[in-house]
Amino acid sequence: MAAAIETKKLTKTYKSRALGLINVVEDLDLYVEEGEIFGFLGPNGAGKTTTIKMLLGIIYPTSGEGYVLGNEIGDMDIHRVISYLPERPYYYEHMTGLELLQFYDSLFGNKDKAKCQRLLERVNLAADASKTIAQYSKGMQQRVGLAQSLLNDPKLLFLDEPTGGLDPIAHREIRDLILNFRDEGRSVFISSHELSEVELICDRVAIINHGKIWQQGKLSELLKGARVEVVADNLTREFSDTVKIDGATVSFADGRLIVDVAEDESNINALIDGIRSAKGTMVSVIPRRKRLEDLFVETIRGARPATPAATVEAEVKS
Amino acid sequence: MRAIMAIAATTVGEAIRRKVLLIILLIGVLFLAVAPGLNTLSTQSETTVLKGMVLGIVQLTSAVIAIVLTVYMIPNEIERRTIYTIVSKPVQRWQFLIGKYLGAVGALGIMMLLMSLVMEITFFLQFQSGFKAEDALDLLRAPAMFFVQMSLLAAVAICFSTFVTPLVNFFLSGGLYLIGSLFAPFFDSLNQNSSTPMFAKLTARFVGVVLPNFSIYNVQNPIINPGQTIQNPTTYYMQVTGYGVLYIGLLLVLGIVILDRREV
Numbered sequence: 001m002a003a004a005i006e007t008k009k010l011t012k013t014y015k016s017r018a019l020g021l022i023n024v025v026e027d028l029d030l031y032v033e034e035g036e037i038f039g040f041l042g043p044n045g046a047g048k049t050t051t052i053k054m055l056l057g058i059i060y061p062t063s064g065e066g067y068v069l070g071n072e073i074g075d076m077d078i079h080r081v082i083s084y085l086p087e088r089p090y091y092y093e094h095m096t097g098l099e100l101l102q103f104y105d106s107l108f109g110n111k112d113k114a115k116c117q118r119l120l121e122r123v124n125l126a127a128d129a130s131k132t133i134a135q136y137s138k139g140m141q142q143r144v145g146l147a148q149s150l151l152n153d154p155k156l157l158f159l160d161e162p163t164g165g166l167d168p169i170a171h172r173e174i175r176d177l178i179l180n181f182r183d184e185g186r187s188v189f190i191s192s193h194e195l196s197e198v199e200l201i202c203d204r205v206a207i208i209n210h211g212k213i214w215q216q217g218k219l220s221e222l223l224k225g226a227r228v229e230v231v232a233d234n235l236t237r238e239f240s241d242t243v244k245i246d247g248a249t250v251s252f253a254d255g256r257l258i259v260d261v262a263e264d265e266s267n268i269n270a271l272i273d274g275i276r277s278a279k280g281t282m283v284s285v286i287p288r289r290k291r292l293e294d295l296f297v298e299t300i301r302g303a304r305p306a307t308p309a310a311t312v313e314a315e316v317k318s
Numbered sequence: 319m320r321a322i323m324a325i326a327a328t329t330v331g332e333a334i335r336r337k338v339l340l341i342i343l344l345i346g347v348l349f350l351a352v353a354p355g356l357n358t359l360s361t362q363s364e365t366t367v368l369k370g371m372v373l374g375i376v377q378l379t380s381a382v383i384a385i386v387l388t389v390y391m392i393p394n395e396i397e398r399r400t401i402y403t404i405v406s407k408p409v410q411r412w413q414f415l416i417g418k419y420l421g422a423v424g425a426l427g428i429m430m431l432l433m434s435l436v437m438e439i440t441f442f443l444q445f446q447s448g449f450k451a452e453d454a455l456d457l458l459r460a461p462a463m464f465f466v467q468m469s470l471l472a473a474v475a476i477c478f479s480t481f482v483t484p485l486v487n488f489f490l491s492g493g494l495y496l497i498g499s500l501f502a503p504f505f506d507s508l509n510q511n512s513s514t515p516m517f518a519k520l521t522a523r524f525v526g527v528v529l530p531n532f533s534i535y536n537v538q539n540p541i542i543n544p545g546q547t548i549q550n551p552t553t554y555y556m557q558v559t560g561y562g563v564l565y566i567g568l569l570l571v572l573g574i575v576i577l578d579r580r581e582v
Contacts, residue, residue: 056406059581076408084406090398092328094335106324107407148403158406 003067004156004187005032005055010064012050012211024050026211028064032189032204034155037182039202039219040191041292043300047211048191049087052158055189056084069156080108083149085142087161087191093134097125097144100133104148119147123177139170146177156187163194175201199292207299214299223290226263231256231283232275239278245271256283263287321409322417329421333387334428342386343429346379350436354444365445372440373460376433377467377536381495383429384468388422388475389487396582405582412574415476419570422472427465434461460537463555466562467535471495473566474530477573480580498532505529530565534558 010028013021025047032038042048053059055066057074066073069081091100101116120129123143133141142162149157162178163171171194179201181188192198198205199219206216215222233256240252245267249260257280261267268285275282333339353372392415395401404414441457442449475491482490508514508522535558537548548554 053402056402058402058405076410079406079408082406084402086399086402088399089403090400091403092332092400094331095328103324103328104403104407107321107404107409109320109408111320145403152407 002034002070003031004034004036005030005038005066005068005189007031007051007055007066008064010051010054010066011062012047012054012059013062024211025054025061028208028211028213030206030213030216032187034069034187035182035185036203037178037188037190037201039198039205040189040208041193041195041198041205041296042191042208043193046208048208049160050211051208052084052160052189052191056082056158080152081154082156082158083152083154084158085145085149085160085162087164089145091133091141091144094132096130096132097136097140097147098129100144101148101151105151108152110151115151116147119150120144122150123147124173137170139166139173142166142170142174143177146174154186156189157181158189158191160191161193162190163192163197171197195292195296205292207296209300214302215295219292222295223292226290227288227294228261228263228268229284229286229288230259230261230268230271230275231286232280233257233283235275235278235280239275239280242274243271260288321407322413322420325404325409325414325417326420326424329391329418330424330428333421333425336387339383339387339425339429342379342382343432346375346383346433347436349375349379350433350440353440368441368444369457372437373464376430376437376461377464379433380426380430380464380468381471381492384422384426384471385475385488385491385495387425388419388472389479389484389491391418391422391476392479392577393484401582411578415480415574415577416570419473419476422476423469426468426472430461430465430468434458437461459551459555463535463537463558466559467532470530470532470562470566470569473569473573477569477576480573480576494529495532498530499536500533502526502529502531502533531561534561 007028007030010025010030011023012025013023016022028047028051030051040048040051050059054061055068055073057076057078060074068078071078092103095103097120098113098116101119102111102113105112105116117126117129120126123146125140125143125147128136128140133144136144146159146162149159159178163174166174175197178188178190182201182203190198190202202219204216204218205222207214235252235255235257237252240250240257243250243257243259245259245261247262248267251258257275259271261271272282272285350372353375354368356371392401395404395418401414405411438454438457441454471491474494475487478487478490505522505526509519509526511519514522537554
C-alpha cells in the first residue's frame with residue numbers, strides 16, 4: 001500500500017515568553033496508508049490540530065519531513081486532491097447551502113451548479129438547499145461542511161472532530177458518510193475525541209500526547225491485550241481485599257464480586273482457586289476485548305507531562 | 319482570478335449585512351437628510367456651509383465604516399476558522415487577502431454610493447431649480463475622491479489586520495488617518511520652509527513620504543479648503559488617484575508578506 005501521509009521526525013517548535021522553546025509536535029513519525037480511515041487521537045492540546053495544519057501547509061514545520069500523497073507538505077498542488085473540514089468552522093451565514101457550495105467550488109476555478117446540488121443530495125440537504133446557513137442546525141452545518149470537502153473529489157480528507165457537539169442521529173449520519181468515503185477508495189484522517197466512534201470506523205490509529213506519538217498501529221493489534229471479567233457470588237467484602245493482582249479492577253456489590261483482570265492464565269486460575277476455597281460460587285468468566293478507551297487512558301497516563309500544545313500556541317499567537 | 323472574485327463577492331455580501339456597519343451608515347444618512355435643517359446661515363453662505371457639512375458627514379461616516387469594516391476582516395476569518403476551509407483549497411494567501419480587500423472596497427463603494435445619492439437628493443430638495451445637473455456632477459467629485467481616500471484607509475487597516483489585534487488596529491488606522499489628513503500639509507510646509515532646522519526638515523520629509531497623505535483627497539471641501547483652486551483638475555485627480563493606487567499596492571504587498579509568514 002502506498003502512503004497517503006508520511007512524516008519523518010516532523011517537529012514544530014514555538015517560542016513562548018514564559019517557557020522558552022517548546023516542541024508542540026516533536027519528532028512525529030506518522031504513516032497513513034491510502035484507502036484507510038486513520039484515527040488521530042489525543043487529549044486537548046496534544047498537538048493534533050498543529051499536526052494537521054502542518055500537513056495542510058497552513059503552518060510551517062520547524063524541522064523534519066512530511067509527505068501527503070507523495071508530495072512534500074506545503075506544495076500547493078496537493079490542495080487540489082485533498083480537503084479539510086476544521087472543527088466547527090463558521091460558514092458565511094447569509095449564504096444558502098447551495099450558494100456556499102458554489103462559493104467553495106469557485107475556489108477551485110469551477111462553476112458547476114449540478115455538482116453542488118448532487119453533493120447536497122448526498123449529504124441529505126437537497127431539500128434545504130435554499131435555506132441560509134443561519135437556518136441550519138449544527139448537524140446540517142457539519143453535513144454541508146462535508147459536502148464542501150467533497151467538491152474536488154479528494155483522495156484524502158482531513159476531518160477535525162467531525163462529530164463534535166452533534167446529537168446521536170447526526171453522529172450516525174456523519175459516521176455513515178465517512179464509511180462511504182472509504183468504500184469509494186478515499187483515505188480519511190480523523191482527529192477526534194469520540195473514541196467509541198473512532199473504534200467503530202477506523203482501521204488504524206495513532207495516539208499523540210504532548211506532541212509525541214505514543215501508540216500507532218492497526219486497531220485490532222493495539223487492542224489485542226485482552227481482559228477477562230470474573231464474576232463470583234456468595235463472598236464476603238473482605239475477600240475482595242485479598243485479591244492482589246497487578247492491574248486488576250476489583251468491585252464488590254450485593255455479595256457479588258467482579259474482577260476485571262488482564263488475560264493471564266495463571267492469574268485467572270489463582271483467582272478462581274481463591275474464590276472456590278472461600279466457598280464462593282463462580283458466575284462467569286468472560287473474555288473481554290480491550291476497548292480503545294482503555295488503550296487511550298493507559299497511553300495518556302503513561303505519557304510524560306508537559307505544556308499542552310494549545311496553551312503554547314495560544315500564548316505565542318497572543 | 320475566479321477565486322479572488324469569489325472571495326471578494328462573499329466579503330461584500332457579508333459586509334453589507336453587518337449590523338454595526340448598517341447602523342453607522344444609517345446614522346450618516348440621517349445626518350445627511352437633516353443637514354439642511356441644521357443650517358441657519360444666510361442664503362449665500364448656506365450653499366458653502368451646507369456643502370462643507372454634508373461632505374464632512376460623508377467623509378467621516380465613510381472613514382468609520384472603512385475602519386470598522388476592515389479591522390476585523392482577517393482576525394475574524396482566523397478566529398472563526400473560515401480561513402482554513404479556504405486556504406486548504408488551491409487558494410494562495412495573497413489571493414485571499416486581495417479578495418478580502420476588494421470585497422471591503424466593494425462594500426465601501428456601495429455604502430458611499432448610497433450616501434452620495436442621499437447627498438444629491440438633499441441638495442436637490444434644498445435648492446430645487448437652483449440645483450442643476452452640472453452642480454450635481456460637480457458635487458460628486460468629492461465623494462469620488464473620498465472613495466480613493468477610503469480605499470487607501472482600508473488598505474492601511476487590512477495591512478495592520480495581518481499582525482495586530484482589531485482594537486489596536488482601530489486606533490492605529492484611525493490615528494494614521496487623522497495624522498495623514500490633518501498634519502500632512504503641516505509636514506509639507508515644514509519641509510519647504512527654509513528656516514526649518516535640517517533635522518526637523520528631514521523628519522518632516524520622511525514622515526511626509528512614509529505616511530499616506532490623506533489630505534490630498536479633501537479638495538472639494540469648501541470649509542477645509544476655502545478658496546482652493548486646482549489649475550488642471552483632470553491631471554490632479556489622476557495624480558492623486560495614481561498616488562492612492564500605488565500606496566494601496568505597497569500596503570497590500572506588505573500585508574501579503576506578513577500574512578504569508580504568519581502562523582494562522
